[in-house]
Amino acid sequence: MNSLSRRRFLKISGATISAAAAVTSLSSVVKGAQKIDEKTGKPIKGIQKIPTYCDVCFWKCGAIAYLKDGELWKIEGNPNDPLSNGRLCPRGTGGIGAHYSTDRIKHPLIRKNERGEEKWVEVTWDEALEYIATKMKKIKREYGPESMALFSHGVGGTFLKHTMKAYGTNNMTAPSFAQCRGPREVGFEMTFGEGVGSPERTDIENAKCITFIGSHLGENMHNTQVQELSKAIANNASIIVVDPRFSVVASKAKYYLPIKPGTDIALLLAWMNVIVKEKLYDVDYVEKYGYGFEQFAAEIEDKTPEWAYPITTIEPELIRKSAREMAKNIPASFIHPGRHTTWYGDDTQRSRAIALLNALLGAWGRKGGFYLPNKFSVPKYSDYPKYPKSKKPLVHNPGHKYPYAEGEQLSTGIREATINGIPYPIKGWMVYATNLLQALPNRDETIAAIKNLDLLVVVDIVPSEIAGWADVILPEATYLERYDDLNNAPFKQNFVSLRQPVIDAPHDQKPNWWIAKKLADKLGVGNYFPWNNIEEYLDARLKKAGLSLAELKKKGVVKGEKQPIYFDEGIEPGFFTPSGKIEFYSLQLEEHGFDPIPKFTDHGNPPPGYFRLLFGRAPVHTFSKTQSYKFLKDAMSENEVWMNQTVANKMGLKSGEYVQLKNQDGKKSGRVKVRPTERIRTDCVYMVHGFGQTAKEMKTTYKKGGSDAELVTRYKMDPIMGGTGMNVNYVTIDWEA
Template sequence: MKWSRRDFLKVVAGSGGIGVIGATQVDRLLGLGRKPEGKPIYVPTVCEMCFWRCGVIAKVVDGKVVKLDGHPAHPQSRGKLCARGHGGIGLLYDPDRLKHPLIRVGQRGEGKFKKASWDEALNYVAEKMLKIKETYGPESVALFTHGTISTYFIHLLWAYGSPNLGMPSYALCRGARDIAFKLTFGAPVGNPERADLKNSKVIVLMGFHIGENAHNSMCQEFAEAVGKGATVIVVDPRFSTAASKAKYWLPIKPATDLALLLAWINVIITEGLYDKEYVAKYTEGFDKLAEAVKEYTPQWAEKETDIPVSLIIETARIMGKNKPSVLIHPGRHTAWYGDNTQRVRAIAILTALLGAYGRPGGIYLPPKNPLSEYGFGDFCGVPYPEHQKPEINKGPYPFTEEEGVIPEIIKATLTEKPYPIKGWLITGTNLIKSTPNQRDTIEAIKKLDLVVAVDMMPFDHVLYADVVLPECTYLERYDDIFVVKERSIGLALRQPVVNPMYDTKPGWWIAKELGVRLGLKEYFPYNDFEDFLKAKCEALGLNFEELKQKGYIEIPGTANPYINESSEVKFKTPSGKIELYSKQLEEAGFPPIPTYTKHEQPPKGYFRLIYGRVPVHTFSRTTNNPSLWELMKENAAWLNAKVAKKLGLKNGDYVVLVNQDGVKSNKVKLKVTERIRPDCVYVPHGFGSFSPMLKRAYLNGADDQQLITRYAVDPISGSVGMRINFVKIEKA
């Protein structure tokens, strides 16, 4: 379906035209009407330093970006940027950037390349892909992708004829969460999450690190809620930044979170603290739920979680007392163990019992969207070819979505079952640093006929590529129009603020030129990307020049955050209600109500390896950034102070972590602290790059992913649990 111009214009006509938030303020900030000679010019665009994609105002002087600020009208920035957002300048001017196409001349992994022209590099890739297609079929090429570039390369993959797509953001991060909320409410919780933090009276964070993940607008709303006196409950083995703002820190035993959630549900039901009217009107399966959770008492949960009975009951009562303005945050990285979907299902069920879905302070409803989907496939008007072989990327997991399960593709590459995978396209993701069991990934690469890396920086996986195609940074390119779905629908434009440096190209151009060489020209019916954007704006009834000038435009009348007395809400579940008891799960052979499963605990002398983020870095993608590297050059392994004393270790010592399979980390500095349980070691993710082409990040700190040699796949969603690894500590 194409965008419905008629429906869109109805909305516009009904509200007196398209509204631009804070237009006067934006005009002043952009300096509209200024002449560029000898003066700064201000260009709005969209950040790509992380997936939050904040609105940005770039200050440009004499063709050089000198400052970045948050766009005041964009709801994901609200006039502010995080450290990583400001680091966009560091990315643009990083001397280690990929500067021109490369073709491998050494062995895979050696990082030996020759400089190539774009024609030479693209022809090389196209010839290999056509040969794979002829010999094995198009399904034998797989794509691993992340970020905005995914739009263009997924389109290319599907036009080529392969369904085998893997996105780390799904199976290794949010997949279980999305499936759990769809099973319960009929829709995922959104990206960004529809968390009504600023109106919450109680905020519950379970392993979700607001302030360390630096999700801009969410951090701002969290600060606003804390300033208003919201009660914060943090469940985490580690005293995180968010825990420092909490009234309650529950240092839970890792792998027992579901026990605590089930006990909370037990207390909420047995003490009658649930929203009876809401539950009766909007939910289905309450009686079965009440019966199922009788055994999960606070007394039972105390033995599992190490959380005292009194705290379990007290925190449950606080939630019940403050309903419905309670946010049990669904999290983002939910790939922990083998029961990820059921754990997040318990969060969704607790949210429903408190009447917090679609109510102020809980999870707000998705905005009204007058815009039908209008992607590349719709624009070209040519249907994708039908697949001749079954998709591998979904594996045997019945609720997995098209973003796929990366280990399934890697396994198929290794075994050539159910058919061979012979080519990998890797775009916008450092595959070595994101997938569990790096040894399998590297062994799979050795079996391939073609490995293509499209990226801006020479990350670890680039060393294994046959061809490297350098993408220009987000400050140097156009991208597809972003539909921003916060409380309202808005449209944001990424546009170049400076000309591309070096011999680099936008992702859309790389995909198009490769498509033409693959005989797929009809799927890319534009000569310049502005043609595509102008056509899209015309279909929307928008003025492209105005969007370029303003950077962000909100569609009025689309906010629909809360259930109200006059509205009839129907959930997109089979029953049309919130499903506390899931017949979909039951029919697929899974427990329809979450049941507790025990997980292995660390053997004697070992600690559970847990990992997370830091506010100044986006995983491994910024550890070489000149601006951000100065703020944090290496990570540190957190260890409980009493344990450190027993082991004869002190703060600042360098140690080596050795996992249960004998894999050793680089040396890493020790952070001795009372802020972590004695059975855990915590390591910030993304450090310890082994690519010598990254001169600042090379071998700085420990690579936690290297130690994740084991994983557990959730049988419902295919989510890949990576917190099942244990480490011991040796002096470096």
């Protein structure tokens, strides 16, 4: 970096000390902001501003970290970042709590006693990595490298994936597919030939009508979407909300449909029935781009609001009015596809129905509907040797039982192979940044799988529940203390952003890239890391895109030229389906013996005395990850169980009283407060996910609130893509709290 660019930055930022001061040279391993001035040897006074991108959730908002006198003070949105627009969500604002968490793992740990007893010996990095490499080599010798599997969540897993591929396995997965957004992606691919992606390609800010089905935006804080929702509200957009719970966004709605859980497909069919019968759909669009509309129209002919009423409990008139409202605003009207969509096991078909309703509204490719994202092109790092080829199949989906699980792998499939050894044994798990005991349904199965392992390595910031079962825990530097790979996710405005360290890791924690590289060395595949440190890697990638690491370190984010994002802006409509059209009748589903047009399936009722368990998000927490963060733990230290006020009164339950929930299989939630409220139906209860953590070493979160994860013992597999429908558990109140 030359002094000229440093001066220029000073002028732009107006900061007392330039962020550029944080950059010493490419030879530094990982260094955050300077605390000591190199020239004077004195502590740096004043403010340093360092751009980076957030990691508290997967949205990856551009941010600027502030250091005051060398200490991490606060973090704000980067005004030049198109995702954050200069404003982070509460989790991002509270992100500095990741650095300050008192529960952090300080050194690598090797298990001392039985698995799950959480007793450890502190070791050096060299000892820990040597131990892992020795075990991995033994697994390779005895079973083949494919008997190691990687579970990974987020961008931080990039380099560990690389190491695992170099070692010789492709069994790698993230619960974010089959436990979360998978059914939605497949449902939309079947229909439009493309998934929704992340960030979702929803043009909320330009919509005149937005329909949410069980998606509680505002409680889930997908930052750009929340910002756009506010703009839509300011523009007087109509909002339609379908939810068994009167969510925050329901309070903004023109029409609120308090649906019986599990009956959404019936409502969707009835809405489409109204829109087709009354010919309210975008006729030109459907004629031009649709395939199989006649068969589809015939199929929904008898799915009237009167048919749907006893199923959904939604009055026919309300179904009609809300259908007309969404049709009135064509094409700037769309049904939000949601994100966590693994509910009842027919979730791909529900997502198909959502996609089809969007197709009737002409929303795909249209302003105020689904835009067509574009991506800032940054070539991949190419100077790697070829990965070894495996003759063995992947283990996650034997016999291709789930035909559309092939793009991303099934986490429960790898778990199953670990339990039963089919098609071959899995003997080692590497787990990166995902607490599998919260993310996967049925804990007993996860623990049964772990008991079959010769090696369980967990890379984590804190001693999470899954870390408690590990043989080796590797303490990772938080996102504020490390580099990661670049973010150039497809979006309305193409961009590339950098994550860089803003402060040093407080103890012996290391960044994931360093861990991956050192482990590769120990495994004898160090030649797969031809770069000395990640700065070289990032600079090489950025140079190929006509940028440089130095530039990104200063700016944090660089935007590309604005590209067209709607059909109306000149993009030629194209649909990557077998027919090349929007498939009202799915040829792919037909080929595999599934319903080519979605059908309603009954998902039953809770037995007497039981309630259907629903779970969701709070604005201040991500999964089970953030509960120990300073600020965020104060903002919500435990969850509550929402229960209808009348039901609570009948049962004599008082607000704030502690109970336990017990599910149909006798599993208990742990102590949780009752929240009697008018804001929920009588046949279900609701909890925020991620609480009631059982890891003893998590001092700030141990047994705070109730665990929905403990209660999700049953799950219903989606036959199309292997998703795990998890809203199929029933709970009752157990007073012994």
